[in-house]
Amino acid sequence: MPESASRRLLVIRRDNIGDLILTTPLLLALRREMPEAWIGVLTNHYCAPVLAGHPAVDELFVYQKAKHLDPGESRLGAYWSRLAMVLKLRGMNLDDALIPATGNQASAERFARWVAPRRVLRGSEAAGEHEAEKSFALAREYGIAGPPPACLIRADSGDAALARATLPAALRGRPLVGLHLSARRPAQRWPLESFVKVARDLAGEGYGVLLFWSPGAADNPRHPGDDAKAAALLRECAGLAVAPVATQRLEQLITGLDLCDSVICADGGAMHVAAGLGKKIVCLFGDSPAQRWHPWGPSYELLQPPSRQVADIAPAEVLAAHARLPA
Numbered sequence: 001m002p003e004s005a006s007r008r009l010l011v012i013r014r015d016n017i018g019d020l021i022l023t024t025p026l027l028l029a030l031r032r033e034m035p036e037a038w039i040g041v042l043t044n045h046y047c048a049p050v051l052a053g054h055p056a057v058d059e060l061f062v063y064q065k066a067k068h069l070d071p072g073e074s075r076l077g078a079y080w081s082r083l084a085m086v087l088k089l090r091g092m093n094l095d096d097a098l099i100p101a102t103g104n105q106a107s108a109e110r111f112a113r114w115v116a117p118r119r120v121l122r123g124s125e126a127a128g129e130h131e132a133e134k135s136f137a138l139a140r141e142y143g144i145a146g147p148p149p150a151c152l153i154r155a156d157s158g159d160a161a162l163a164r165a166t167l168p169a170a171l172r173g174r175p176l177v178g179l180h181l182s183a184r185r186p187a188q189r190w191p192l193e194s195f196v197k198v199a200r201d202l203a204g205e206g207y208g209v210l211l212f213w214s215p216g217a218a219d220n221p222r223h224p225g226d227d228a229k230a231a232a233l234l235r236e237c238a239g240l241a242v243a244p245v246a247t248q249r250l251e252q253l254i255t256g257l258d259l260c261d262s263v264i265c266a267d268g269g270a271m272h273v274a275a276g277l278g279k280k281i282v283c284l285f286g287d288s289p290a291q292r293w294h295p296w297g298p299s300y301e302l303l304q305p306p307s308r309q310v311a312d313i314a315p316a317e318v319l320a321a322h323a324r325l326p327a
Contacts, residue, residue: 007037010061010089010115011098012108013047017250017269020047021276022132022296023100024056025148029139031056042089042111049250050153050276061085089115096121100135132296150297153276155258156251163255170241171208177322178245178257178274180265181233182214182226183310187286188266190310192229196236197315198264202322203240210260211244212253212270262325264318266310267293275300280325282318286310299326 011027013020020043030039041051042061051057063082094117099108102125112120127137136148179199183189199209211233216225234244245256254273257263263274264282267290271283275295283295285304294302301321305312 007034007095008040008092009037009096009098010040010042010094010117011100012042012111013100014042014044014063014108014111015047015101017047017050018272018293019101019131021050021151021153021272022130023135024051024054024151024153024276025132025296026098026100026136026139027054027056028149028152029136029144030142033139033142033144040089042085042115046250049254050273052251053154053156054152055154056152061089086111086114095119096141098138099123100138102134129291130294130296131292148296150278151272151276152278152297153254153273155255155277159251159255160258163259167208167259168241168243171210171243174206174208174241175261176208176210176259177202178210178212178260178263178265178279180212180263180270181229182212182270183266183268183286185286185288187308188268188284188288188310189286190266190284190313192232194311194313194315194318196233198318199233199237199242200240201315201319203237203242207241209237209240209242210256211242212247212256212265215246215248262322264322271295274298282321282325284310284313284318301325 013023038058040059040061041057045062045064048060048062051060063085064078094115096119097112097117098121099105100123102123121138121141123134124137127134132148181195202209211230213226213230216223217227218224247253247256257274258277260279262280265271266284267288274281275298278298280298281295281300283300283302287308290302290304301324303313303317303321
């Protein structure tokens with residue numbers, strides 16, 4: 001058996017949804033180069049759904065961060081589960097632990113020490129401007145050259161079929177545009193009236209609009225959401241081909257975005273989910289570095305005003321950018 005076939009590789013990516021999706025080019029390249037190798041991924045439970053059923057991953061190892069515990073969940077129980085996971089990985093005699101992220105990765109480094117691989121490999125800040133390129137630098141350790149391929153995630157086929165079958169009648173037969181209302185940082189947030197204008201104009205042009213947002217109340221201290229903003233937009237668009245998509249779980253966001261032909265959203269996790277699904281994107285950037293975090297793979301139009309405030313992007317600019325997306 002060739003050496004590559006017997007390799008056991010663990011990729012450790014324990015930060016955010018977008019970061020994990022931008023690691024999928026590395027995973028795909030490793031799988032293509034070493035089809036018989038065992039490739040595992042260690043990540044947190046919040047991000048793990050983006051790799052469910054991924055063709056490049058043999059096994060997911062998922063732990064729960066203490067700050068993500070739900071009411072009634074035990075911190076001690078979370079630590080016990082984490083210990084059991086580490087002991088299982090230690091017993092697998094891993095060849096390499098790969099840490100694609102750069103910067104301060106103290107937690108990932110601890111995991112790497114605990115699972116005791118033969119080697120620990122780290123991403124390179126100097127490998128390129130984009131996060132996908134920095135992560136992909138680890139592929140060179142296995143003789144893999146060239147630019148990173150596109151990101152790839154997959155919606156569950158059964159869930160996707162059900163979601164399409166239950167689309168409101170007013171949206172069926174129309175090209176579907178996803179509008180995502182939410183953004184974590186204030187500089188990335190677009191006003192309600194701008195979303196209303198774009199939704200109404202798109203519906204008038206024959207598109208169906210699917211509305212996405214982070215669920216919850218705006219004053220929720222742990223997970224602030226945009227329920228009120230979504231409700232207001234739906235009131236303003238009553239009678240038009242505009243429908244809400246409930247996304248209490250990440251799996252639902254993946255399934256919903258998979259229905260769309262194109263997506264309009266701010267820079268963030270939802271944007272990278274859309275990119276991983278291969279959707280055309282109009283992305284609104286505020287104060288984050290676009291050269292590092294733009295969508296990797298699909299066609300996109302990126303808007304970033306000189307003020308670095310998404311609120312300063314006019315609805316007409318977004319509609320024009322959407323019209324420029326390839327058919």
